[in-house]
Amino acid sequence: FEDGTAAQRPFRLAGSIAHGPGVSDDKGGLLAGLAALQILDEAEIDDHAEIVFLATPDEEIGSPTSRPVIESTALGMHYALALECARENGDLVIARKGVADFRLTVTGRAAHAGIEPERGANAALAAAHLTVVLQNLNGQWDDVTVNVGVIRAGDRANIVCPYAELRVEVRAATLAGIRRVGDAITRAARHTTVPGTRIDVEQLDLCAPMEDTDRSRRMLAHAQDEARALGLDIGATATGGVGDANFIAGTGLPVLDGLGPVGGADHSPGEWLDTTTVPARIALLAALIARLGDARQ
Numbered sequence: 001f002e003d004g005t006a007a008q009r010p011f012r013l014a015g016s017i018a019h020g021p022g023v024s025d026d027k028g029g030l031l032a033g034l035a036a037l038q039i040l041d042e043a044e045i046d047d048h049a050e051i052v053f054l055a056t057p058d059e060e061i062g063s064p065t066s067r068p069v070i071e072s073t074a075l076g077m078h079y080a081l082a083l084e085c086a087r088e089n090g091d092l093v094i095a096r097k098g099v100a101d102f103r104l105t106v107t108g109r110a111a112h113a114g115i116e117p118e119r120g121a122n123a124a125l126a127a128a129h130l131t132v133v134l135q136n137l138n139g140q141w142d143d144v145t146v147n148v149g150v151i152r153a154g155d156r157a158n159i160v161c162p163y164a165e166l167r168v169e170v171r172a173a174t175l176a177g178i179r180r181v182g183d184a185i186t187r188a189a190r191h192t193t194v195p196g197t198r199i200d201v202e203q204l205d206l207c208a209p210m211e212d213t214d215r216s217r218r219m220l221a222h223a224q225d226e227a228r229a230l231g232l233d234i235g236a237t238a239t240g241g242v243g244d245a246n247f248i249a250g251t252g253l254p255v256l257d258g259l260g261p262v263g264g265a266d267h268s269p270g271e272w273l274d275t276t277t278v279p280a281r282i283a284l285l286a287a288l289i290a291r292l293g294d295a296r297q
Contacts, residue, residue, distance in 0.1 A: 024263025029083030048293025120160025121196025
């Protein structure tokens with residue numbers, strides 16, 4: 001949020017619904033985690049060898065500082081519980097798509113557009129054709145999206161464009177899916193439709209998917225058992241959004257997300273949190289931590 005947002009839209013309650021910047025994403029989950037740990041401490045439940053409560057400040061900008069801390073902390077752990085809020089219907093999150101960012105640089109040849117355009121090689125035109133090819137990758141594989149989000153080309157209208165740049169985001173449910181699309185992007189770049197142009201591909205970043213695995217499904221089964229004991233009926237869903245849970249899953253650790261209270265409209269003026277769900281969700285989180293901490297499970 002921009003500076004001053006909390007002053008402009010301070011925390012307020014409308015009946016049982018809380019509003020304010022971050023009430024759902026992710027103050028609600030952070031406070032739920034602290035409350036669950038306090039409950040376990042007061043109840044002297046300590047079957048686990050260790051619990052690490054990790055709070056990061058930079059998730060919304062890609063965790064540039066926290067990522068190495070997150071990944072090193074995950075080493076040696078057995079389970080990870082992520083505290084993003086539950087979906088609006090109460091579901092937990094069993095999977096998150098991964099993201100790869102690419103930069104495609106198109107090099108052409110400048111020439112005067114009015115006097116000798118035939119001496120040029122138009123990088124903007126090559127970039128336009130390439131954009132169509134890349135967008136058409138959508139629908140070729142399940143759970144994969146490709147988006148050409150940024151195109152930059154040229155400086156002057158009377159010059160055949162010598163340079164263009166595309167920024168492309170790929171999201172996929174599996175690491176294999178991301179690699180498959182990356183290969184397709186590389187193949188497309190080899191076949192420019194404008195003679196005299198060249199396209200170079202650079203992968204800028206990779207955030208691995210939080211994949212739906214047998215181990216995470218076993219965690220979900222434990223959570224559903226504990227939920228039923230509390231009178232709750234919860235399911236699980238997959239989402240295209242990325243979070244710090246992706247970095248943990250990338251280390252090979254099983255992750256279950258969405259264990260905060262129920263909320264929604266994240267990042268918007270209408271962000272909300274249903275306070276009636278707070279007690280049961282904290283109880284579920286505490287019970288699940290206790291169950292997973294028992295070596296017999």
